[in-house]
Amino acid sequence: MPLTGHCLCKAVTYSVDIEQPLMTGYDHCDDCQRQTGSSYSLIALVPKEKLRIYGDIKRWAGTGGSGNVVYRVFCPQCGSPIAHEPNSNPAISFLKAGTLDMEIKETLRPVRITRKILEASQG
Template structure:
């Protein structure tokens, strides 16, 4: 199974030649701000299996590790594409909403990360919650 997706305007496209390592809700404050929502649906994949085409921009902020987290987005429409943490160089977290409609329909979120930032009105609980990153 491979994955594919694109930004809202279609200027940035990507493919992933691997199965997701994790599909879940990321409740960290930075993801809330980047998505403008209460959490970000993330699909964690091996970084070396991701191919992005089109021009992207990124914003680097400091993660809880003290290392940079690069937030990759389309400079035309602003769609967030992924976040790439320097603290975990082998993986990258694709924003689930940017996947193709077919791939989105197949997602099975089974975990939550950064539940320390989970907003009190988000009541859904998944099987494997982590207060911060998976320990």
Template sequence: MGLSGHCLCGAVTYTVDAEPLVVGYDHCDDCQRQSGSTYSLVVVVPKDKLTIKGTTKSYAKNGSSGKPVHRVFCPECGSPIAHDPEAAPPIIALKGGTLSEADKKALKPDTEIWTVSKLPFCQEHLAKPFEHMPQ
């Protein structure tokens, strides 16, 4: 089956010739800052099964292992595409929001990581969900 996705402007596209190894919510502070949200939905795949087309940039910062984590993004629209930890060379963590609509809808998150950084108000179900922005 595999996966596919793209950035907001479409300048960067990717395909994965494999199923996800892990799908989860990453609560680490760096993912919160990169995503601009309370966590990042990550889809971990074998790096050798990922093909990226288009120009990307990356920003590297040391992770908790002391080794760099390369954060790959589109230089045109700024969409985060993946984070690539040198501490785990065989894998790469795609940003779930960049997957195709069909692939996103089929995701089944199965774990949470970095819950030590999970914000106290993050819950699975909030009391007042809105399908769209409230009027």
């Protein structure tokens, strides 16, 4: 069964043709804190080639903690963050796990993302 999810207003939906994320964790970087208005963002690492996003989206290019460009993907209607995509590793996408469908969120086993893990996953 693929991973599926949507933004708050359901104008943007997505599916990922995998059973479980490659990794799920709490990202405590400053950008994720500002984007969520919280002390962290729950993220799910998925292969970008298996991710299909439906509906209009906006991409905003910012600079990540590594100094590389990170694209923030969000719904232009309700502003819900959908994913962030590091330019340093175009093969991956970090879904905002709060946008996953409820039955999928209930099975996630997050770990705390450290700078070392994040840098290793970004190539």
